[in-house]
Amino acid sequence: MLYVIICFLWASIWLYLLLGGADFGAGILELFTSQNNRAKTRDTMYQAIGPVWEANHMWLIIAIVILFVGFPAIYTTMSINMHIPLTVLLLGIIARGTAFAFRHYDAVVDDWQVVYNRIFTWSSLITPLFLGIIAGSTVSGTIDTQATNFLDAYVFSWLSWFSVTVGLFTVAICAFLAAIYLIGETDTEDEKRRFIQKARTANIAAVVFGAMVFIAAQVENVPLVEWIFGNAVGITAIAAASISLFLLWYWLQKGKTQILRVLAGFQVTMILITTTYKHFPNIVILKGGGYLSLMEHHGHQKTLQALGMALLLGSVFILPALFYLIYSFQKKGGAAHQGQPH
């Protein structure tokens, strides 16, 4: 049962990265779209993610619930030492979710829209930045559970070059996912070209930030190179990701939507695999080499049993409905565009 739960945990992080990531990315793209084209981008984006955005963010809640029920020691350690970035993350989530709803459901369309848009786009950037920072710091060995002074315990636990570059990398990945996804959701050639261009830019940004992650890891002694290149799975995955990068640029030229989506999803999946494989099951690495392991720091047997059953039962209900939802509201899903949202 422990393995079932770990699979669910990994899958919810993965899906959150893909679906939630694309969702954040749409806001990031809007931020980097010239004033003239914003309204159009916004509209495309709303058509594409409106119906699914709330479901996309459920994956985060599932991951959190799995952590606090199944792996309380891990959840508590992170809650204590990452208090500050988690708080920023929460504020980002609040700002983004509410601004999204406000701007689409405000009965009167007036200058308030500018405020909602600004909040929405900036929080779309800040939230994944901090998600990345938190993810980076769980493995960078900066969490010091013994620290007694404030800075060491609560600030330098997450503020490092490595974490910040991971954060930037996450932001670029989100933008990239969104651009690729939105290519297929536009209805004008012009708009489509713009998303293709954005996908290229975001991809370059991801590669640049990715390189910076490696440099920061070198500087701060995070054994990232060893995690990725020190084992067959890591090498294979990173090689597959690189090859698919070339394919991706090729298909970007052609603007083939479905292939692009698969490739982008594949790349991000490979990146998540490489970065989680080597130090599995130790998902939190502490200062001084200690770690919190999924295999050791879990709840009691009966709890795991119940949690696993709840997750399995849940997925029987959720997955079909979710697929049907995503399918129904895809652009190409038949009659989908006859009706207006709301």
Add this chain to the structure above:
Amino acid sequence: MNDFLAARSQMALSLGFHIVFSCIGMVMPFFMAVAHYYYLKTGKDVYKNVTKAWSKGVAIFFATGAVSGTVLSFELGLLWPTFMKHAGPIFGMPFSLEGTAFFIEAIALGFFLYGWNRFNRWFHWFTGVVVGVSGLVSGILVVAANAWMNSPAGFDYLNGEYLNIDPIKAMFNDAWFSQALHMCIAAFAATGFAVAGVHALMIVRGSHVAFHTKAFRIAAVFAAAAAILQPLSGDLSAKDVAHRQPAKLAAMEAHFHTEKGAPLIIGGIPDEKNKKVDYAVKIPGLLSFMVAEDFNAEVKGLDAIPEENHPPVAVTHYAFQVMVGLGMIMLLISVLYFIGLWKKKQWLESKWLLKLFVIATPLGFIAVEAGWTVTEVGRQPWIINGIMRTADAVTPMPGINYSFYLFSAVYISLAVIVTFMLYRQIKMVGKLYDTPSSTFLINH
């Protein structure tokens, strides 16, 4: 403000904020389903317009409820890590099932809000009902988790260790049923009165009467039915509390001294130092009767409980009085409304009844907040009743007061914006929904 107080205040603020949105998220889908049903049956546009107008409002509430709930699931750890470390694996069962319920709710909501004219009409209607049912289920589950804090079960506590954990038993603890029942009814009463009140105000003002009358009727029937059931369920809760948390009951009633034939104390100012209540109305024997169905039964007072385990008496007592008082007022209005519905049709046309509903707009939500204050403050100083003290559960991180100020600012701004949006929504009814031919679709 010290960190401990700040953490408690932040928790209370976040929960108090979330509960408003979750009540609406649980109940409004049912109102919409009824309006939607009438539309599908009668084909009258006014019902469709009511459904659409509500669903636009609900979308805003949903988003706010969802983000404030997400915040809570982190806050439990951010503020009470020691509690979560031990309690997480025990009372986590409802939360893990709740994940499924939320998910289904979010999916169904996507179908419902965006599904006009896209799907089979009855499938579309059904997705709306699913939103409501899964919302209700998640409410019940989360309350079962809270009930466990009041009535811990499903583990053995030996020498500071939590052994023999059984998450299923923990979920079905002694308090879950009475609390969940009371909460669900409260959600219907509170949301019903709030919605009915707003529409009643518009009718009184004479604006778009046809539209608002239909909307008012649906909300008022739900509200009135719930408000009549509420005291019955409250009585059940009170008996339950007397059993499992005598200290809470004593604080609710400001009942300082253990005695036979204990009086019911209504109102008054508890004087904790001298252990008496000034200026209260006392009905002899009634408390004994309510708790044990015997006017002479002995009811434990605070003196039977060690001083260090006393909850704050005044706050608990006042909050309880507020809840029960408001419950009685809502009961009265509801009875009048049903009499109007069945016997005195002319009452329904008259302004005074509508005005009563206008006055009652916020009462349900005030009662909900008061009720939660009773439950949570009355449990103090325990975070897990009799097992773990709240003070031992708080995070070691200093500076929580800044976090509290920050969240207060955020929640206050959100409350202001949501109110403002609702106001605009209502103002736009005429433009968007009241024309008989307004089958055009409202785009944003």
